[in-house]
Structure formats: C-alpha cells, structure tokens
Amino acid sequence: MSTPSSSPAATPAGGRWQRLRDSYLWYSFKRDRGAQLCLATLLALVGMALLAPWLAPTDPYDLAQIDILASELPPFWIDGSDPAYTLGTDAQGRDLWSIILYGTRVSLLIGFGAVLLQALLGVVFGLLAGYLGGRVDALLMRLADIQLSFSTLMVAIVVGAVVKATLGGGFYSDYAILMLILIIGLAEWPQYARTVRASVLAEKRKEYVDAAKVMGLKSRRIMFRHVLPNTLSPIFVISTVQIANAIISEAALSFLGLGMPETHPSLGSLIKAGFDYLQSGAWWITLIPGAFLVVLVLSINLLGDWLRDVMNPRLYKG
Amino acid sequence: MIAFLTKRLMHALLVMFIISVIAFAIQDNLGDPIQQMVGQSVPESEREALREQFGLNDPFHVQYLRFAGNALSGDFGTSYFYREPALEVIARHLPATLELVFGATLLIVLLSVPIGVYSAIKPRAWISRFFMGASIIGISIPVFLTAILLIQVFSIGITVSLFPESTAWGAWLNGLLSTDGGMPSFGRGQDLVPVIGHWETNLASLGGLTHLVLPSVALASIMLPLFIRLIRAEMMEVLQSEYVKFARAKGIGVRRIYFVHALKNTMLPVITVGGVQIGTMVAYTILTETVFQWPGMGLMFLDAINRADIPLIVAYLMIVGVIFVVTNTLVDLIYGLVNPTVKLTGKPA
Numbered sequence: 001m002s003t004p005s006s007s008p009a010a011t012p013a014g015g016r017w018q019r020l021r022d023s024y025l026w027y028s029f030k031r032d033r034g035a036q037l038c039l040a041t042l043l044a045l046v047g048m049a050l051l052a053p054w055l056a057p058t059d060p061y062d063l064a065q066i067d068i069l070a071s072e073l074p075p076f077w078i079d080g081s082d083p084a085y086t087l088g089t090d091a092q093g094r095d096l097w098s099i100i101l102y103g104t105r106v107s108l109l110i111g112f113g114a115v116l117l118q119a120l121l122g123v124v125f126g127l128l129a130g131y132l133g134g135r136v137d138a139l140l141m142r143l144a145d146i147q148l149s150f151s152t153l154m155v156a157i158v159v160g161a162v163v164k165a166t167l168g169g170g171f172y173s174d175y176a177i178l179m180l181i182l183i184i185g186l187a188e189w190p191q192y193a194r195t196v197r198a199s200v201l202a203e204k205r206k207e208y209v210d211a212a213k214v215m216g217l218k219s220r221r222i223m224f225r226h227v228l229p230n231t232l233s234p235i236f237v238i239s240t241v242q243i244a245n246a247i248i249s250e251a252a253l254s255f256l257g258l259g260m261p262e263t264h265p266s267l268g269s270l271i272k273a274g275f276d277y278l279q280s281g282a283w284w285i286t287l288i289p290g291a292f293l294v295v296l297v298l299s300i301n302l303l304g305d306w307l308r309d310v311m312n313p314r315l316y317k318g
Numbered sequence: 319m320i321a322f323l324t325k326r327l328m329h330a331l332l333v334m335f336i337i338s339v340i341a342f343a344i345q346d347n348l349g350d351p352i353q354q355m356v357g358q359s360v361p362e363s364e365r366e367a368l369r370e371q372f373g374l375n376d377p378f379h380v381q382y383l384r385f386a387g388n389a390l391s392g393d394f395g396t397s398y399f400y401r402e403p404a405l406e407v408i409a410r411h412l413p414a415t416l417e418l419v420f421g422a423t424l425l426i427v428l429l430s431v432p433i434g435v436y437s438a439i440k441p442r443a444w445i446s447r448f449f450m451g452a453s454i455i456g457i458s459i460p461v462f463l464t465a466i467l468l469i470q471v472f473s474i475g476i477t478v479s480l481f482p483e484s485t486a487w488g489a490w491l492n493g494l495l496s497t498d499g500g501m502p503s504f505g506r507g508q509d510l511v512p513v514i515g516h517w518e519t520n521l522a523s524l525g526g527l528t529h530l531v532l533p534s535v536a537l538a539s540i541m542l543p544l545f546i547r548l549i550r551a552e553m554m555e556v557l558q559s560e561y562v563k564f565a566r567a568k569g570i571g572v573r574r575i576y577f578v579h580a581l582k583n584t585m586l587p588v589i590t591v592g593g594v595q596i597g598t599m600v601a602y603t604i605l606t607e608t609v610f611q612w613p614g615m616g617l618m619f620l621d622a623i624n625r626a627d628i629p630l631i632v633a634y635l636m637i638v639g640v641i642f643v644v645t646n647t648l649v650d651l652i653y654g655l656v657n658p659t660v661k662l663t664g665k666p667a
C-alpha cells in the first residue's frame with residue numbers, strides 16, 4: 001500500500017497539509033461514516049476532559065464543595081434525584097458528572113503518557129536491534145520475548161505491587177500518575193520494539209540505505225533520519241491500539257487498588273469505589289463511569305481497526 | 319530435534335533464573351525478617367547476632383544461592399499472615415484458580431471454534447457481522463467491568479420500566495428486559511466436594527457449578543473475542559489457499575473441505591496463540607477473583623500485597639513464573655512437533 005509516510009525518505013518539508021488532503025487516508029475517511037463517528041466521539045471525550053475545569057459544575061477535588069448528605073443520589077431519570085446533580089452523586093456526595101470529567105482527564109493523561117514512553121523506548125530499541133543486528137539484536141529481542149511471554153497486564157500488576165510495597169502506599173498515591181505512566185510504559189514497550197524492528201529489517205535492504213552508507217553518513221543519522229521515517233506507518237497503527245490498552249491497563253491497576261487514589265480518581269478508581277455500593281442498589285456510581293470508559297476505549301479501538309484496514313502495514317505477526 | 323529441545327529448555331531455564339533473581343531481589347529489599355520475628359524490645363546487639371546467624375550479612379550471591387536452593391526444594395519461607403509455609407498456602411488456593419481457568423477455557427473452546435469458522439465461511443451473513451461487532455465491543459470492555467455487569471444483571475437483577483406498563487406490549491417488553499437475579503456472585507459456595515489433599519472441587523455438585531458460572535463467563539469474555547477473530551482470520555486465509563481450491567475442483571463436499579481439510583490447518587496457529595493466552599489468563603484471574611471474591615491465587619496475591627506478606631508474594635511470583643514458562647515451552651515444543659516447516663535448529667525465520 002502506498003501511503004504518504006511510506007514513500008522514500010527524502011520528502012519535501014512543506015505542503016504536508018496538502019499532501020494529507022490528497023492522500024488515500026483522507027479519501028477513505030471522507031467515505032467512512034463509522035470512522036467519522038468514532039473520531040467525533042473521541043474528540044468530544046478528549047475535549048470534555050481538557051475543558052473539565054470549565055464544564056464541571058463542581059470541583060471534586062475541593063472538599064468544601066462536597067456535601068456528604070447528598071451522597072448516593074440517583075441520576076436525573078430515576079425518582080429521588082436532585083436536579084443539581086445530573087448524573088447523581090457518589091458515596092462521598094461528589095457530583096458524578098464532574099468527577100467523571102476529571103476522571104476521564106486522568107485516564108487519558110496516563111494513557112497518552114504511557115504510550116509516549118512505550119513508543120520512545122520501543123522505537124529506540126527496535127531501531128538499534130533491527131539496524132545493528134548481531135548481539136544487540138539478540139539481547140534486546142530476547143528481553144522483549146521474555147517480557148511478552150508474560151502478559152503485559154501481569155507485568156504491570158507485579159511491578160505496581162512491588163513499587164507500592166517498596167515506596168509505601170502514601171508516597172505511591174502522591175505520585176500515582178507518574179508511577180502509572182512509568183509502569184505501563186515499561187510493561188508494554190516490546191510491542192513497539194518488535195514492530196519497528198520488523199520494518200527496519202525490511203527497510204535496511206533497500207538501496208537508499210546503501211546509498212547513504214556509500215556517502216559516508218554515520219549510522220545514527222541513517223537510523224533516525226532515513227530509516228525511521230519509513231517505519232512510521234506501522235507505528236502509527238499500533239499506537240491507537242496501544243493507547244486503548246494503556247487506558248484499560250490503568251483502569252485495571254486502579255481497580256485493584258494499585259493506581260489512582262480515590263481522592264484523585266481515574267475512571268478505573270471510580271468503578272472500584274462504586275463497586276462497593278452495587279449490592280445496595282446504587283449501580284450508577286460504578287456503571288456510569290464504566291460506560292464512559294467503554295465508549296472511550298471502543299472508539300479508539302474502532303479507529304485503530306479502520307486505520308489498519310486503510311494503511312495496511314505489514315504488521316509483525318506472532 | 320535434540321538441538322531444538324535443548325535450546326528451548328535452556329531458554330526456559332534462563333527465564334526462570336531471571337524471575338528467581340527478581341523475586342530474590344524483592345525479598346532482599348522489602349521488609350526486615352528479624353523485625354518480623356522478634357519485635358521491638360530486642361536490643362540491637364542481639365538483632366545483629368540473629369542477622370549473622372541467619373546469614374543476612376552474607377554477600378548477595380551467597381544469599382541468592384541459598385534462596386534458590388531452598389526454592390528448588392519447595393521452601394519459600396513462612397507466610398507472615400497465615401503462619402504456615404508459603405507453598406502450602408498457594409497449594410490450598412491453586413485448585414480454585416485452576417477450576418476457574420478450566421471453566422473459562424471450556425467456554426472459549428466451545429464457543430470460539432463454531433463462531434469463528436462460521437463467520438469465516440459466511441463473512442457477509444448478518445450473524446457473522448453481529449459476532450464481529452460484538453467481539454470488538456467485547457475487547458473494549460475491561461474484564462472487571464464485564465464481571466460487574468454480570469453481577470448487576472444476573473445476581474442483583476434489573477427492573478426495566480422504560481416502556482409504559484399500562485399497555486400489554488410495554489409490560490411484556492419490560493418483563494423481557496428485566497431480570498430476577500439470584501445467581502451466586504460471591505466466593506465458591508458451600509457445596510464443595512473434597513477430592514484429594516487440598517483440592518475441593520466446584521465441578522461435582524450443582525451448587526458448586528452455579529457458583530462457577532458467572533466468574534467463568536467473566537474470565538472467558540476477555541479471551542473469547544480474540545479467539546473468534548483469530549480463528550476467523552486464519553480460516554479465511556486457509557480457504558484462499560491452493561489446496562482448498564484443488565479440493566473443491568476435485569468435487570469433495572464442502573463439509574469435508576471445511577471441517578477436515580481447512581480446520582486442521584486453521585487450528586495450528588490457534589493452538590500456539592491459545593497456549594500462550596491460557597498462561598496470560600493468570601493475570602486476568604487476579605481481576606476476576608477480586609470482583610467475585612473467588613478464593614484463588616489471584617485474590618490471595620492481592621491480599622498478600624496489601625498485607626506486605628513478602629514470602630507469599632515471592633512464592634506467588636515464582637509459581638506463576640513456572641506456569642508461564644512451562645506453558646510457553648510446551649506450546650513451542652508442540653508447535654515444533656506438529657508443524658514440519660518450523661526450523662528446528664538455529665534462529666527461527
């Protein structure tokens with residue numbers, strides 16, 4: 001498949017916008033209602049998360065605004081609701097809509113942060129392994145194999161548990177966002193490394209790399225300036241799936257009590273907090289944040305599926 | 319073949335070595351065993367003597383070798399909370415987890431093969447499209463949320479009053495969408511049948527089986543979509559191949575082509591991925607067991623973390639490490655045996 005990013009390395013710097021408008025990617029996006037709907041949903045959720053301080057009627061982090069007497073109020077369509085709280089309140093009396101906005105913000109922040117870290121580690125290691133080959137390749141890929149033979153979730157849970165036990169619960173909660181980004185980032189880099197390595201191996205044999213070598217360019221320059229741009233399209237495709245995975249991993253860690261504290265909740269810790277009240281009939285505290293999480297992850301996954309069909313990179317299989 | 323076998327076994331040993339070093343490093347850095355044993359009132363000089371006596375002042379590699387030796391003989395120390403050998407505690411919790419994994423695997427195998435094959439043969443049928451759509455939704459719902467939904471619908475029950483109750487069709491639709499609940503969603507229940515040693519089974523009584531249903535469905539829900547999609551993709555690829563076309567040209571019945579010729583070759587990659595996924599299911603058992611308070615290894619591990627029960631954490635890591643390494647090695651070996659095109663020596667292509 002010829003996509004703009006898989007054309008040979010020397011691309012003109014200008015006119016990127018025009019190239020996007022001319023591309024097959026844009027053409028198929030214009031024709032695909034499903035993809036448009038997913039992107040719109042995703043953008044709406046991201047926008048809501050970014051504008052949370054302005055959209056939210058109350059500030060859930062401000063203890064003075066919380067009314068414990070107004071706890072466990074149902075959402076507006078059920079009898080006994082309070083019009084001040086559209087989606088009801090949680091067990092501490094926090095407005096569910098406000099705290100979901102802030103929670104989505106935390107979930108997205110951790111998801112994007114973790115994927116950025118994964119991509120950084122994976123791209124550097126994948127390039128080194130693929131381009132240099134030999135011992136470096138064997139060592140890095142063996143490491144990736146070992147890590148992948150455990151599930152990434154398992155690695156994240158174990159690392160999270162050990163870090164929490166070492167540093168103590170209080171310290172862990174204070175730096176929870178940073179910790180989760182590090183843990184999920186470190187747990188999932190092998191996916192990127194394998195993908196990048198596979199496409200580097202294919203690119204390495206091409207003539208432009210030989211030409212660059214003959215010209216006497218340094219390996220580092222060839223790797224990052226010439227080979228890397230040609231491996232971008234598979235990176236792009238797996239990034240969508242990885243963001244969805246990172247958000248689910250974060251939610252899982254938070255659900256197990258290894259993630260965001262209840263005072264500064266993500267969608268996962270909201271679900272965990274609400275689960276205790278499920279048996280008493282207050283299903284909305286857990287299921288409404290759950291619905292937001294599912295819609296967020298689903299729209300990213302569907303976009304990823306669409307992107308894979310359109311760009312059709314030779315993803316590393318197995 | 320011998321070379322391939324040795325290579326895989328060396329790899330497995332290397333992985334176990336790395337896991338044991340990590341587990342030992344955790345044990346070495348977390349908590350002070352002397353503190354756990356003697357409490358506050360013992361003077362520092364006596365503590366130091368105890369440290370010397372237990373070899374806690376020895377260099378890292380000496381202590382590691384002692385740890386590895388003990389671990390090989392099945393001694394992971396004594397759990398702080400249960401006050402009994404860590405391995406014993408794990409042995410008591412293992413059957414619950416294994417039965418949960420067994421239940422989920424059974425569901426996955428029974429459902430994914432027919433659905434995957436059908437949607438590969440008839441990709442345009444509405445039922446295939448429905449399952450493909452459902453599978454992407456399934457992938458997007460985290461396993462603990464599926465579990466919570468199952469509890470809400472089948473254990474607590476839901477009352478729908480969306481349609482007007484006064485009309486006959488409204489009442490009928492409300493009744494159709496509402497559920498009574500009542501399915502057990504907490505623990506393994508009372509009807510456990512002892513089998514041997516620590517193993518009490520849920521599988522031998524009706525009460526035990528009903529307790530197993532919701533947790534198994536929840537655990538299966540995370541893997542089922544992956545398997546349906548995998549089987550469908552592989553089957554579609556196989557149906558494009560020359561030998562299937564040739565079999566068609568020869569006039570062999572479609573049934574025989576699908577289920578004898580094509581399915582055999584579809585299952586090969588499915589077995590490899592499947593073997594590895596059954597290992598990964600261990601991670602998801604932690605989440606499932608937490609929601610259903612299922613007294614297996616996952617719940618035990620989470621409790622051990624919250625209680626900072628280091629020997630139990632270390633023992634769990636080692637046991638889970640063994641489970642992963644053994645399943646992965648077995649899958650590799652089976653694949654090597656079954657698939658003649660795999661290069662048995664040297665680097666895999």
